[in-house]
Amino acid sequence: MDTSSSNNPNAWTAKVLIFSGRPDPSWPLSETQVERFMSLWSTLPATTDAMSAAPGLGYHGCIVADGADATWHAYDGLVMHASVNQRVVKRDIDRKLERVVISSAPAGLLPSNLIV
Amino acid sequence: MRDRAEMSLKITFDVFSGRQNPSVLLTAQESSDLLARLGPVPAHPVGAAQPAAEVSKLGYRGLVIEQVQPSSTNVPQRFRIAGATVSTSSGNLKTVDSSIEQSILTNAAILSRAAIAGDLANVIRTQSAAHAQAASTSAPTAGSLVCRCAPLYEPNWWNDGASGGAKQFWNNCYNYACDYRTDTFAQPGNASNAQWTHLTCANVGPAAVKDGLQNIKITAIKCPTEGHLVALCMWENFDYHWYRMGRDGLWTHKPGGMPVTNVDNSGHPITDPRLADRGVYVGFCGFMVVMHGHIKLK
Numbered sequence: 001m002d003t004s005s006s007n008n009p010n011a012w013t014a015k016v017l018i019f020s021g022r023p024d025p026s027w028p029l030s031e032t033q034v035e036r037f038m039s040l041w042s043t044l045p046a047t048t049d050a051m052s053a054a055p056g057l058g059y060h061g062c063i064v065a066d067g068a069d070a071t072w073h074a075y076d077g078l079v080m081h082a083s084v085n086q087r088v089v090k091r092d093i094d095r096k097l098e099r100v101v102i103s104s105a106p107a108g109l110l111p112s113n114l115i116v
Numbered sequence: 117m118r119d120r121a122e123m124s125l126k127i128t129f130d131v132f133s134g135r136q137n138p139s140v141l142l143t144a145q146e147s148s149d150l151l152a153r154l155g156p157v158p159a160h161p162v163g164a165a166q167p168a169a170e171v172s173k174l175g176y177r178g179l180v181i182e183q184v185q186p187s188s189t190n191v192p193q194r195f196r197i198a199g200a201t202v203s204t205s206s207g208n209l210k211t212v213d214s215s216i217e218q219s220i221l222t223n224a225a226i227l228s229r230a231a232i233a234g235d236l237a238n239v240i241r242t243q244s245a246a247h248a249q250a251a252s253t254s255a256p257t258a259g260s261l262v263c264r265c266a267p268l269y270e271p272n273w274w275n276d277g278a279s280g281g282a283k284q285f286w287n288n289c290y291n292y293a294c295d296y297r298t299d300t301f302a303q304p305g306n307a308s309n310a311q312w313t314h315l316t317c318a319n320v321g322p323a324a325v326k327d328g329l330q331n332i333k334i335t336a337i338k339c340p341t342e343g344h345l346v347a348l349c350m351w352e353n354f355d356y357h358w359y360r361m362g363r364d365g366l367w368t369h370k371p372g373g374m375p376v377t378n379v380d381n382s383g384h385p386i387t388d389p390r391l392a393d394r395g396v397y398v399g400f401c402g403f404m405v406v407m408h409g410h411i412k413l414k
Contacts, residue, residue: 020289020372020397021356022315023301055381056371057357057395111354 011067014101016110017075018059025109029064033104037064040097041072044079044090051078051089059114062101074098123147127220128180129230130196131240140230141184149390149400150181153216155335157191157202158209176243179217199247213336217244219391224382261365263339265408267295269362275375285373292370293346293358294329294406296413301373304356307414312356317401320356321348328411329404337361337388343407347389350399357397359389360406367392 012034015026029037054060054075061075070083074097081088092098095115102114125147128139142150178198183191195204200214220226221241232240274292277284286299296302305311305323312323325331332340339345345361359369367386368378379385380392390400 017372017374019355020370021303021320021358022354024372055395056369056374056377056379057381057397060374 012064013067014062014064014104016059016062016102016105016114017054018111018114020057025105027104027106027109029104037072037097037100037104040100041079041081041090044092044097047078047089047091049078049089049091051080052076062098064101072097074101123151124184125150126182126184127226127230128182129232129240130177130180131175131236133174137180138230138232138236140226142226145398145400146226150216150220151191152335153219153388153390154191154197154202154212155210157195159192160204160207160209176240176247179220199244215337215387216391219388222382222384222387223391224384224393261337261339263344263361263363263365265342266339266344266361266363269364269366269368269376269378271368271376271378274370277373277375284375287370288372289356289358289370290324291413292368292376293360294327294411294413295344295360295408296411298413300414302413307412315350315353315356317348317350317399320350321401321404324348324404327413329406332403332405334403337365337403339365340405343405343410346404346406348401348404349389349394349397350401351397352399355397356401357394359386359392 012029013026014029015024017024019025051073052075061073064072064074070081073080073082074092074095077092077095079090079092079097081090099115102110124144125142126139127142128137130137178196180194180196182194192204192209195202195209197212197217197220199217200211202209202212218241221237221244227237274283274287276282282299283297286301287297288301290304291298291302294302303311303323304320305326308326310323310326312320314320321331329346330343332345337345339361347359347361347367349357349359351357357369357371359367361367365387366378367389368376369386369389370376381395382393384393386392394400
């Protein structure tokens with residue numbers, strides 16, 4: 001996996017896909033948060049499952065972006081990593097990675113109980 | 117009108133012959149929305165004598181609406197909605213938009229709480245549609261309206277996210293509802309330096325008026341003389357959402373940077389945003405009219 005973009009962790013951001021009128025909330029990730037995210041990502045098993053379609057309104061996952069060309073979209077037990085060169089889907093058992101991303105948000109930024 | 121707003125209603129799906137009919141208790145908000153759609157309902161038939169409206173037949177016969185608590189004198193204690201007709205055992209009370217019944221019959225949340233499974237729901241909807249087709253009524257049916265000034269449903273024009281376009285990601289529900297592309301995720305009031313400051317109906321609605329949208333008070337959905345209808349909904353203190361009525365009388369919307377869609381959160385076509393499955397956007401603020409060329413968004 002190409003992790004060259006992690007050389008600049010200050011550029012990493014997370015965003016929750018949730019709002020319709022307002023821009024979705026986003027925040028920068030610290031180096032520690034990036035390391036935790038990448039460490040967990042590396043342990044997830046690959047799958048051929050396809051991401052499920054979320055309901056139109058309301059929460060439909062979170063996205064981590066490395067500030068270059070790579071993104072990770074986590075929702076409902078799957079994480080899709082996309083970059084210029086590859087597209088990989090992994091199984092996020094118990095939505096652990098998704099919860100890690102959400103828990104990295106500054107206090108008060110997100111509505112509570114996004115993932116029940 | 118205060119007691120109307122606080123009243124709870126019970127809906128009984130009058131369909132069975134031997135078994136007890138399924139029923140559901142509406143929330144105060146749902147009750148209020150339903151009453152708003154129905155408009156004033158006289159307690160008794162008015163004018164010339166009316167035929168007895170409570171039909172005796174097998175299969176789906178309509179929705180029986182009953183007041184639960186507290187009671188109100190503004191609507192009958194118990195009445196029936198079947199197609200475009202509101203009635204009691206003494207006769208027909210008024211004609212309404214038949215989409216009211218359809219909205220309830222396609223509301224997944226209400227059907228679920230009434231423990232009406234998919235197969236039964238399909239049967240009820242099929243029989244209701246057959247009755248409506250057979251009925252010789254002049255009441256308008258949402259979906260059969262032709263609003264000549266309303267925008268067409270053109271999802272392919274907006275949904276360019278997969279091809280890397282900007283329209284989908286940078287235009288939100290407000291842009292789409294107003295049919296006004298800015299590529300800025302436009303915010304109500306922003307174009308007139310009066311952007312919303314609180315995520316409430318009382319704040320976002322007037323901000324949209326600053327952009328040129330016009331408030332309109334209606335109960336039954338109909339085409340405006342000019343422009344097109346939009347509807348504002350609220351996730352109190354978190355976000356707002358807009359729908360727009362298209363040329364065919366059906367409603368469509370764009371959830372944020374997601375693709376444009378013509379179905380609600382339960383996957384059903386939207387005949388009335390007040391009764392659609394709106395997820396967490398449970399507050400319904402009201403309707404507005406977008407006069408084309410008279411608004412400015414930013």
